[in-house]
Amino acid sequence: MSDGDAATEIMCATYRALCSHGYADLTMQDIADESSKSKAALHYHYDSKHDLLCAFLDYLYDRFVERTADVAGEDAHERLLGLVEAVLTEREDREAFETAILEIRAQAPYDAGFRDRLTRFEDHLVAELTAILEAGVEAGTFREDVDPGDAASFVVTVLTGASTQRVTAGRPVECSRRMLREYVESHLLADAEALSA
Amino acid sequence: MSDGDAATEIMCATYRALCSHGYADLTMQDIADESSKSKAALHYHYDSKHDLLCAFLDYLYDRFVERTADVAGEDAHERLLGLVEAVLTEREDREAFETAILEIRAQAPYDAGFRDRLTRFEDHLVAELTAILEAGVEAGTFREDVDPGDAASFVVTVLTGASTQRVTAGRPVECSRRMLREYVESHLLADAEALSA
Numbered sequence: 001m002s003d004g005d006a007a008t009e010i011m012c013a014t015y016r017a018l019c020s021h022g023y024a025d026l027t028m029q030d031i032a033d034e035s036s037k038s039k040a041a042l043h044y045h046y047d048s049k050h051d052l053l054c055a056f057l058d059y060l061y062d063r064f065v066e067r068t069a070d071v072a073g074e075d076a077h078e079r080l081l082g083l084v085e086a087v088l089t090e091r092e093d094r095e096a097f098e099t100a101i102l103e104i105r106a107q108a109p110y111d112a113g114f115r116d117r118l119t120r121f122e123d124h125l126v127a128e129l130t131a132i133l134e135a136g137v138e139a140g141t142f143r144e145d146v147d148p149g150d151a152a153s154f155v156v157t158v159l160t161g162a163s164t165q166r167v168t169a170g171r172p173v174e175c176s177r178r179m180l181r182e183y184v185e186s187h188l189l190a191d192a193e194a195l196s197a
Numbered sequence: 198m199s200d201g202d203a204a205t206e207i208m209c210a211t212y213r214a215l216c217s218h219g220y221a222d223l224t225m226q227d228i229a230d231e232s233s234k235s236k237a238a239l240h241y242h243y244d245s246k247h248d249l250l251c252a253f254l255d256y257l258y259d260r261f262v263e264r265t266a267d268v269a270g271e272d273a274h275e276r277l278l279g280l281v282e283a284v285l286t287e288r289e290d291r292e293a294f295e296t297a298i299l300e301i302r303a304q305a306p307y308d309a310g311f312r313d314r315l316t317r318f319e320d321h322l323v324a325e326l327t328a329i330l331e332a333g334v335e336a337g338t339f340r341e342d343v344d345p346g347d348a349a350s351f352v353v354t355v356l357t358g359a360s361t362q363r364v365t366a367g368r369p370v371e372c373s374r375r376m377l378r379e380y381v382e383s384h385l386l387a388d389a390e391a392l393s394a
Contacts, residue, residue: 022307090377099306107364109296110219117364154355154376163359168305169316179351185268187383 009035019096025102057117064121068128076136083128084180088173091163102167114128126152142188151188206232208256221298254314261318265325272335280325281377285370288360299364323349331386339385348385
């Protein structure tokens with residue numbers, strides 16, 4: 001097994017262990033139990049649970065960048081909705097995992113390693129949405145008075161809120177999804193009046 | 198000291214202890230250290246840290262209901278912005294405390310006592326905003342095609358997202374505040390076109 005294969009196996013085991021145990025009670029043994037490795041072998045690769053989880057967040061970030069690059073669409077409007085949908089659906093499908101991630105988020109204020117890594121996800125999503133919005137304003141799909149950076153941050157705030165509410169209160173994201181779509185149509189689209197007529 | 202005074206003193210001590218220690222590491226001793234009571238005296242009132250924290254969430258809820266009832270304004274538009282501002286400002290001013298509350302939120306999926314209590318805050322805020330929006334639609338301040346329940350849920354989702362992002366990534370709420378205000382003006386207000394003209 002190459003170093004890369006070993007690292008990937010540990011990352012997959014970490015994913016499963018977080019889904020089963022959550023973050024607060026997670027031990028290196030729980031992760032070892034989900035892999036073919038011993039706890040000692042894990043410690044050979046990572047000094048501590050914290051190191052391993054930081055590496056895990058880096059691994060997730062790389063996957064996230066790949067997936068957000070895949071969003072297709074005929075124009076900026078479709079790409080924007082496609083990206084929003086990809087984020088909402090993925091979070092919805094992985095409930096146990098998103099719950100563990102919220103626990104890690106809640107530790108971020110006390111932990112610079114977690115905070116910096118989680119901020120990268122948000123920054124990347126804001127940057128992707130900003131690029132789509134800029135292209136859409138340029139092409140006349142979106143209104144020329146839209147501030148792409150502000151609108152992108154607002155959409156990410158809604159996605160963060162929807163995710164927090166779903167995980168902590170079991171509130172379905174359906175209403176957020178519909179309201180975001182409505183916001184895009186009535187607030188961002190250049191031909192909003194034609195659509196609503 | 199009456200039972201009520203004793204309870205209030207313990208609630209204030211719990212607030213200070215959460216600000217200093219966060220939730221994950223909090224002990225009954227930490228709370229006792231912030232009050233005039235011994236740890237044994239705390240255990241006389243509350244069986245466990247969990248019981249005490251549930252009582253604390255109930256105490257916070259009662260304060261929250263009082264404060265949201267105080268929001269003034271000449272019309273529904275002013276009352277809506279006033280309530281949004283009250284929630285944003287309060288959360289901004291109590292950073293250490295909101296950080297501890299996010300930790301408790303992150304435990305909610307595993308803990309029905311926390312989850313039910315936190316859901317009450319959200320439900321109350323949605324209900325207050327819905328009532329303001331209904332009154333505003335009725336009075337012609339807001340557009341007649343606004344769905345008060347949907348719009349209220351959307352605003353609460355934005356507030357939740359802004360709070361999570363501020364606590365976990367240190368992201369200022371300024372952009373969310375401005376975008377929410379813009380959303381209200383362009384999306385909810387009946388005379389949006391007059392305003393933007």
